[in-house]
Amino acid sequence: MNVRLYVWQRATAALMAPLVLVHIAVILYATRAGLSAADILSRTHNSIAWATFYGIFVAAASIHASIGVRNILVEWSPFSERGAGRFAAVLGIALALLGFHAVFALVVA
Amino acid sequence: MSSAAPAQLSVSLWRGSDDGCYETYSVPRRASQTVLDVVTYVQRHIDATLSYRFACRVGMCGSCAMTVNGRPRWTCRTHVAKVAANGRLKIGPLENLPRIKDLATDMQPFFEKWRQAEGVFAPSLTRAEPMARIKPDSRARMAADAAIECINCGVCYAACDTVRWNANYLGPAALNRAWTLVNDERDAGNAARLTAVAASGGCHSCHSHQSCQEHCPLALNPTESIAGLKRRTVAAYLNGELKA
Incomplete structure (x- = not known):
């Protein structure tokens, strides 16, 4: 890992720390309050706040996870650094697409 | 007995x-x-x-x-x-x-990584100039002194998990040496040195397992030196002094 990847991974980790806490709190609230899927969608639909919250979460998680996976591949697999970088880039894009699709479904669709 | x-x-x-x-x-x-x-x-x-x-x-x-x-x-x-x-x-x-x-x-890879980490002193003065005056209790000199006693035995390198997993990783001894020079006020090679240790396989590959510290026969703490390099290189990168 070089300094650029290191900074991105640490920065996204710092960004996600409070987001994870809020996310877990939301899960606990939704399950304990017995909210149905329709109840949840009614709260998130057209909500700029939830779109922003989970949009940032998805972007940070995609960057953070792909850098981490790249590092694991470099150390524990036969991948070269370039090969691991390419695989991680594809993984990061896939995670971002899946995540933004979910956010879109939650807020817009 | x-x-x-x-x-x-x-x-x-x-x-x-x-x-x-x-x-x-x-x-x-x-x-x-x-x-x-x-x-x-x-x-x-x-x-x-x-x-x-x-x-x-x-x-x-x-x-x-x-x-x-x-x-x-x-x-x-x-x-x-x-x-x-x-x-x-x-x-x-x-x-x-x-x-x-x-x-x-064969210790050649070990010493080759010293060279890659720019572990060689780069003088900033010539013989003709007066000797540099270094305060022994200055923060930089104390940081250098804490890491300076390494005798290149290779024990930390052999104990390091990251070296085992990543053949390009410079290793604790080379990075520890770089840290002593980064803190040497007489040295003029920090631009190249920080670039070298911030590159792939440099200080940011360290997982801080601290095996180097655990096994060092001289009780040195290369993990701490590497943490110092991480801080210094991140600051230099954010200030635009490093390209990665």
Whole structure:
């Protein structure tokens, strides 16, 4: 890992720390309050706040996870650094697409 | 030597190169016996073809490091009584380095990484100029002094998990050396040095497992030096002084 990847991974980790806490709190609230899927969608639909919250979460998680996976591949697999970088880039894009699709479904669709 | 200690040690030594194996020898147990004494006994009395490396025998040169019962150690400063309570010793070459023969490893990759980390002093003054005045209690000098006593034995390099997993990783000794120079006010090579240690395989590859600190015979803390390099390089990168 070089300094650029290191900074991105640490920065996204710092960004996600409070987001994870809020996310877990939301899960606990939704399950304990017995909210149905329709109840949840009614709260998130057209909500700029939830779109922003989970949009940032998805972007940070995609960057953070792909850098981490790249590092694991470099150390524990036969991948070269370039090969691991390419695989991680594809993984990061896939995670971002899946995540933004979910956010879109939650807020817009 | 306690009265309960066996009269003979059962000593397994690595013989050959990568395709070698451990062979077992019986060595007389003696008082105040070091692991280097044991290896030397085998070479002088049992098998003269045994290859190993040593020089000073007093913990100053750093050339006799081997893997003793699973841990990298200076053999000259390791008493048998400390590591072979059951009378058994298993001695191999250092890990993470190419094996030449028996207990001797090729240290070239280790020193090559020193060079890659810009571990060479780059003078900022000439002989004609007055000697630099360095305050011993300055923060930079104290940081350099804390890491300066490394004698390049390779124990930390052999103990490092990240070196084992990533052949490009510079390793704790080279990065520790770079940290001493980063804090040397007389040195003029920090631009190239920070670029070198911030690149792929540099200080940011360290997982802070602290095996280097755990195993260093001089009780140095390369993990702390590497953490210092991480802070310094991140600051330089964010200030636009480094390109990665």
